[in-house]
Amino acid sequence: MGHLDHAAFGWLTPVLSYAMACIGAALGLRCTVRALSATGRSRRNWLVTAASAIGTGIWTMHFVAMLGFAVTGTDIHYNVPLTLLSLLVAMLVVGAGVFAVGYGKDRTRALLLGGLTTGLGVASMHYLGMAALRLHGQIHYDPALVGLSVLIAVVAATAALWAGLNIKSPAAVAVAAVVMGAAVSSMHYTGMIAVSVHVTPSGADLPGATAMQFIFPLAVGLGSYLFITSAFVALSPTAGERSAYRSAELTDVDAPSVASPRDASAPEHIRTSGPL
Template identity: 75%
Template sequence: MGHLDHAAYGWLTPVLSYAMACIGAALGLRCTVQALAAPTARSRRNWLLTAASATGTGIWTMHFIAMLGFSVSGTEIRYDIPRTVLSLVVAMAVAGAGVFALGHLRARGPALLVAGLATGLGVAAMHYIGMSAVRLHGSIAYDLPAVALSVLIAVATATAALWAALTIRSPLAVTFAALVMGAAVTSMHYTGMAAVSVTVMPSSEALAGATATQFVFPLTVGLGSYLFLTSAFVALTPTAAERAATVSAQRLTRAPGAV
């Protein structure tokens, strides 16, 4: 049985992974709120697409930053590139299903349940597809009760975060919801990793796939840059209330007798 280390670099990878999860969640929630207040169908669609990409990217980046700190004694670790990319696509697709359900279903209660379920399952699907990309000298097994718990955590906390963001739309509420969703993604990851056990089978054969520094790290940096650029764009975009205030001010200045 190989010894598993989930924080080979100390607190660096857990803290960074949580931060990226929060940034992705904050962007996704902010874009979803913008979509719900969008004046046109096209604008709503664009905001929801941005929300899906930001949420999916944040989830994926969190997972693989955390995986940079994952090591197993007695074996090297490689990553299957197609499956790693598939995990990113799945994260974005399922996050997209969640935010589009939230943005288009008329009944808020069912929409919230569908969105929370889709987002939570998306987090779990991304995690376990990403884990299936791991290549090492040995075999990986999972404790099924811990796996089920990790999925339950993801769904429950994602639903709670979406509810908070949509019920109380203040910046403080969105920030709080992002912290909760970031915690959901991170706790789901480490709960899922607690379910892992590895039986090492020493071998001199070269492992297929890429190392974390060859593929995962550069892709993570690229996606992290995308999140920061998107953050700047969203921060500079006025909210519906700000747009309404601007229009009202313009009308007042154009009104007859205005100074």
């Protein structure tokens, strides 16, 4: 059995991956709040942004954490198509859950369905990403811990969607995002504790790309996307702010014109008949 190290770089990868999960959750929740106060195309666009943010945040969390994963006696490579597929699955399944909540008529049923769908999608992303690992040996899983990780994913996803429906203030969203980041990280490391590797020493080259060749630049790119999108959402006006701005504009347009002080003080025959 190979010795597994889940934090080869110390606390760097766990802390950074947790931060990515929190940023993705916070951005997704803010976009969901915006979506629920919007209609038509605007609601759809906010929900798409929420799904991409949460999906990207979860995927980035997983693979930043995987940068610190090492197995004694073998190198680790990643199958590129499977890794990219795991990112696509994360976005699509989270999107299905977010849209179920955004357009569901029955809030409770939409929440349960969306939470189950999103949670299973998060778990699928995780284990699809694990299936992309290439190493000299065989990977085995503890079924009980795998089941627990899936349960954590479903509960975390349901809690996130509930927060999106019920939490409005930025401070409350921040607290919910911190809790969600912890839940997603717990799901990841529970799934990783379920892993054992039987190493078969070999001098053959492994297929796929190394983490630094592929995972690191992709994670940096997606992390940058999260930061830039967060800045855009933070700076864009809310529905209430836009409504107040429109009301102010209408008030300015409809306000009656006021006579100048000179006109008001002039004799009536001059004000009505003009200059002689």
